[in-house]
Amino acid sequence: MSESKDVEMKDANASIEETRSIIEEIESSFNLLEKASNTFDNRYVSKVIRDFGPLRKKILNYESVLPTIINDVFPNNYKSKQDLLNLFTAQPLDYKSNKSFNFIPEIELYIYLLIQVYLLDTNQIQQLNELSPHLIKIMNSYNRRSLDFIQAKIWFYISRGKELSNDLISIRNELIYNLRTSSLRHDTETTASIITLLLRNYLLYHDIQQASNLVEKIQFPENSANSLIARYYYYLARINAVQLDYSSAHEYVIAAIRKAPQTKFTNGFIQSATKLNIVIELLMGEIPELKTFKSGKGNFEPYFNVTKAVKLGDLKLFKEVLNKYESIFKKDDNYTLILRLRQNVIKTGIRIISLSYSKISLKDICIKLHLDSEESTEYIVSKAIRDGVIEATINHEKGYMKSKEILNIYSTNLPQQEFNQRIKFCLSLHNDSVKSMRFPNDNEQQKITNKEIENDEVELLKAIEEGDLDDFI
Structure with a gap:
């Protein structure tokens, strides 16, 4: 009995120590956010967002982390403090931080972002949606450039919660209002995020005309993150494909695949974009290359069989494939486009x-x-x-x-068209490369210590390994 009690005590102590370690990791993020607030440099926020994925998994395994953070960081006179603590079943630890930091809007919204992700990961969708109106009110009360990256993430999870509860229409007015606000404030990341969320909102309800009108009236920020640009191009490809503009749709979907970060987290997106690209190429009268179907990023068997039917011109085989894989095509939202292939x-x-x-x-x-x-x-x-x-x-x-x-x-215009298409691609690639270059500002002649240079090099190497250079471009 005594041995089992000792083992339980050791496990409990180890769990408390791990919880404290995660809390200290979050507090180090608070210091970076405070630096971003003081220096107006969003690269500090980018570093916090980069560490967000691993931190998300740790918080899920240790339930006492967020209640402890809320209890320690939020002032006692904060109106919603008790309501936030009520979202968790675990009790906060008896913990007092050794680090000193101010309770600024960046830290406040970052904690709310962590709470959102925890509620989503624990499948508490109703609580997530109930938190959203309060969170929108808080974001509307601030006007700080350093909140741009965090607000973009928060809006994504607000929309995700509504999507999972099949209530996307209720959030449209708020998205449109905040799109106008973020555009006026020149919050690049938030603007790009809300545009992609609105387009997804319209496309999920098949409001193609509404999505097309939005694209005509807005200007997507060119210097936003590659992941948002890829998502935007993907939605443009869908809109143009439905509107029978297959050449434009093909250009956009190829751009989406190229812009998407090449990491394991984007496999689902690249798979969806590749499936859409296969269908668009078939609608254009072209046959996709065989290597497209052999990539290890998804099951392309239904689309291979469709391509085979189109290539052979076999209407009977096409009908058989359509009947066999109808549910898969509908799940991918490509069924309507594939029907046109007849x-x-x-x-x-x-x-x-x-x-x-x-x-x-x-x-x-x-x-x-x-x-x-x-x-x-x-x-x-x-x-x-x-x-x-x-x-x-x-x-x-x-x-x-x-x-x-x-x-x-060679007596037709086909070679000229193909050559013109390649020239357009090369010019586009050259222009994107020039825009992505970053040059130092003459007005910002600051002395950087050797330690800071080493830190930047480490972050750059880490970004290269993960295939995401958005923070350094």
Whole structure:
């Protein structure tokens, strides 16, 4: 009995020590936030946000951390202090910080951000949504540039809570109002975050026209984080794809894949963007490369089978694939776009037939493509001829299609279009590279100690390893 009690005491002491260690880690973040407030340098906030992911997991395992922080940091006369403590079942530890820091808005909102994440991770969605109005009121009461990064994160979790409770429409007015406010204050990160949240809000409810109107009336901040830019391009690709502007949609989705940070945390986003890119390429009449389906970042089997049906021009196979993977396509929100591929399957089938036969009856085409009737077959073939899909003529009286000789591709505008597309990409890449360069300001001639230089180098190496250079660009 005594041995078991000793083991329990050791475990309890180890747990308390670990909790204290996490609390000290959070307090070191408070010091960085205080520096950001005094120096107006958002790089200190960026460092805090960078350590946010590992800290989030630690807080989830030790329930006493946040109650202790709230009890120790928030003043006793703070109105919502007791309400915040009531959100947790664990009791705060008897802890008094040795570090000195002021209770500033940056620290206040950072603690609220930690609370949001804890409620989300513990699946307390109702409590998260109940906290949101109070949090919005607090954010609206401050106007500080150093709050930009933290507010962007907070808005994401506010919207995420509403999305999980299927109540996204209720947050739209607040998002629109705060988009105007953040734009006037030139809060780049918050503006970019709210724009992406609004676009997601509209697209989840299939309000394509509303999303299109928003894109026309706003200007997305170019110097925001790469992750937000990638998300914005992805939503633009969806909007343009639904509106039949496939060339613009293709450019945006490729830009989204390239802009996304190449880390394990972005696998889901890259997978969704790649699936959308496959569908857009098929709608443009192109066949995606085989290596696209072999990447180890997701299951692309349904999209491979769709591509196979389009490439073969087999309408029967296309219907079978559509019926088999309907639930997956709907889950990916690509079902409506894939339905449009039926015309592409038919066009590909007609193109293959025109290359194989110099002369063929419309009845045989109808049988090969599994179409409804000869009349509809004639209409589809004539439309393919008009659209330039095939070079052929139709004899209506005798009911057959006669193919023309294949033209030399260099006598068409296709090589010029391909060359122009590559030039546009190279110019865009050059412009983005120039914009991303950071030069020192002549007015800021500050003496930097060797220790600070070493710290910056360590942070830069860490960013390179994680594939996220947003903080240094």
